[in-house]
Amino acid sequence: MLPISRKRVVAGAAALVIGALALSACASQRGGDDNAEGPADVDGTFVFAASSDPASLDPAFAQDGETFRVSRQIFEGLVGTKPGTPDPAPLLAESWETSDDSLSYTFALKKDVTFQDGTPFNAEAVCVNFDRWYNWEGLAASEALGYYYNKLFKGYASSPDSAVFDSCTPDGDSSVTITLKKPFAGFVAALSLPAFSMQSPKALEEYKADEVGGTADAPTLSEYAMGHPVGTGPYKFDEWARGEQVTLSSYEDYWGDKGQIDKIIFRTIDDPTARRQALESGSIDGYDLVGPADTGALKDAGFTMVSRPPFTILYLAFNQAVKELQDPKVREALSYAVDKDALISQVLPEGTEKATQFMPQSVNGWNADVTTYDYDPEKAKSLLAEAGYTEANPLKLTFNYPVNVSRPYMPDPEQIFTVLSSQLKAVGVETTPKSNEWGEYLDLITGGTDHGIHLLGWTGDYNDTDNFLGVFFGQKSAEWGFDNPELFKDLTDARGIADLDEQTQLYSDINEEVATFIPGVPLAHPAPTLAFDPRVESYPASPVNDEVFSQIVLTK
Structure with a gap:
């Protein structure tokens, strides 16, 4: 869920910027480490209730919001979004230029960035990712798995006549040119999708990321997608207890601001009532998709409700x-x-x-x-x-x-x-x-x-x-x-x-x-609503769910 690559009239775009959340009373009772210290001497463990398990830990083979919520903490793309809007902004690419025929895009890459396995992020890594998607075959190339690439890039090396992508060429370590066969005005915007995040070439190969099986109705995941995702984001993968929770921890060598939160637990609670009760009991710090009937009661109880503008x-x-x-x-x-x-x-x-x-x-x-x-x-x-x-x-x-x-x-x-x-x-x-x-x-x-x-x-x-x-x-x-x-x-x-x-x-x-x-x-x-414990001072709410937890501000 991400940005756009050309000028757009966005009704109320300025209104999409969601300010800090004013919060009241009551410390979190989640049972985290009381001695944990972040930059503001806060409990650095943040527990967020997910409505379902992620479908995969490999965002390239995903299409659902719960997978992408986890992916956004681990992975980054060439392009991100401007805070509070659906519009594009530099991320791993600091800038880009487009050829006159709108078929070639040259990206200037951020330097001194590493994947969480210690390998360098560079132009060659970018091309490994683009070539990976383009060379998918069989089930990997189906709508069931490669959903976003299938929808947006239309074809593969095995079907070049329909394909939008043509080639990826490194121009040294910190510059890369991506050439398209057909015009795609939304190309830059599309790169902000978690499905097109940059993933470690070493990990993709080592854990056989493209070895998927099963059928379109019931695909099976690769070893990589089950437990070895590696990106450049502020959090690295620790554990996935399927049906229960996903645990991430701060990546020490992250290139950007690591923020206050050093451990994230995405706890799977599929029932909306149970999510509300977990927040009320202090066992979680927040959750998304608040039921319409719960909004008023939670607000009256001192929790803060944040509604995303309908997108x-x-x-x-x-x-x-x-x-x-x-x-x-x-x-x-x-x-x-x-x-x-x-x-x-x-x-x-x-x-x-x-x-x-x-x-x-x-x-x-x-x-x-x-x-x-x-x-x-x-x-x-x-x-x-x-x-x-x-x-x-x-x-x-x-x-x-x-x-x-x-x-x-x-x-x-x-x-x-x-x-x-x-x-x-x-x-x-x-x-x-x-x-x-x-x-x-x-x-x-x-x-x-x-x-x-x-x-x-x-x-x-x-x-x-x-x-x-x-x-x-x-x-x-x-x-x-x-x-x-x-x-x-x-x-x-x-x-x-x-x-x-x-x-x-x-x-x-x-x-x-x-x-x-x-x-x-x-x-x-519908206008989705989130609810948070009062210790959350601000949350980077986004109309396209582009919310990275290193940007959360805590008071306790």
């Missing part, structure tokens, strides 16, 4: 590999059956905005005049009848949703499912519920075809339209199950346009194209 999208997707969903009238009927206002008021957090398209209003190309399908149950019934579905012959669909997980765009999937399935039932649609734990669910939805309508969403990675529309609809996908060459071409063309005004109009038109094609229902833009 999310929750949607109900239609898998067109299902025959019934190939009928546009059916997709239109389902759209009219959904009461978004009721959904938001009943189960989504304060500050949630209703969605009319598959990206927030602050993103370039949002279309104020897009076709919408406002709640109209009678029209839904009429369209279903035209499609041949009646009370005697009802439309029957599988409804997939995850359980025991909270996501920024989907704080309580089971509640959302309950509301939507009830609304569909009211117009005569019979749904068969099918639920999975989060990791299995992602594998099923993005790697297989055996799913129907389903809940999923997105937290923007950086402020670029391609990171929303392009990721969802830029190519064939197991999730959506359709083949629309015209839409694929339009999105490919738009992502390469450097002129902002021209690109804005193209994306506005594409939003209308998507709306009339109806791949699913854009439901809402």
Whole structure:
């Protein structure tokens, strides 16, 4: 979740900068080392409740927020984000220049940086990482594992005609040139994604990072991804007790400010109520994805609530590999059956905005005049009848949703499912519920075809339209199950346009194209909320979750 590489109009960007958290009373009762000393003589152990285990310790083979939250502490990319915004900023690359044809990018690299195994970060290491992604084959090159590279760079060495990447060339130790085959206006912004973090070439080779197995529905991780991640970030990996916690500790030779926290424990607590109780008891310092019903009570009890500005999208997707969903009238009927206002008021957090398209209003190309399908149950019934579905012959669909997980765009999937399935039932649609734990669910939805309508969403990675529309609809996908060459071409063309005004109009038109094609229902833009123990004086809240814990300020 990260920056952008060209000028962008960002509505309220200045308002995204979230100030220090004013906190009150009560010391943490987590049971940390009372004698631990950081720069401010504080308890340097920080316990954060995660809503699920990371899917992997290798961010290149990940797509979920809990994996990336851990990854951001261990790894860094060439590009980061400006604090409090989704916009790009230098990180391991101190600066960059773009060729006139927008196909070559030369990065000036930060010097005297080492990976956590003591090996140097340099231009050669950059190229090892780029060449690694480009040369993936088989399962590694599938949407199930190499999700972001697959979505954004389109092809591999085995499919060079479709590939965006061409080559990586070291220009000495501290400069590197990356050449593309096709224009990609969001290239620099995309590099802020944890999926494109720089990883130690030595560790990647030693622990066989690309030796993955299983199937797209159930991939198995490499030795590297299970327990040997090595980056340049402020924290190094110590231990992963699966299903329980991930432990990190401060990297002594980190090139930047190491901050006050010298030990991080990401404790897996999948139940929202249990996370709240853990904060109240003092056993954790903070957690994300606070339930809407808990916000007021925690605030009244002296905890501080921090809401990220909505940079999310929750949607109900239609898998067109299902025959019934190939009928546009059916997709239109389902759209009219959904009461978004009721959904938001009943189960989504304060500050949630209703969605009319598959990206927030602050993103370039949002279309104020897009076709919408406002709640109209009678029209839904009429369209279903035209499609041949009646009370005697009802439309029957599988409804997939995850359980025991909270996501920024989907704080309580089971509640959302309950509301939507009830609304569909009211117009005569019979749904068969099918639920999975989060990791299995992602594998099923993005790697297989055996799913129907389903809940999923997105937290923007950086402020670029391609990171929303392009990721969802830029190519064939197991999730959506359709083949629309015209839409694929339009999105490919738009992502390469450097002129902002021209690109804005193209994306506005594409939003209308998507709306009339109806791949699913854009439901809402939830505003995720975090809660902290009073000892946390400030937390680097980011609309794209680019939050590195070395920047947290503690008072006790």
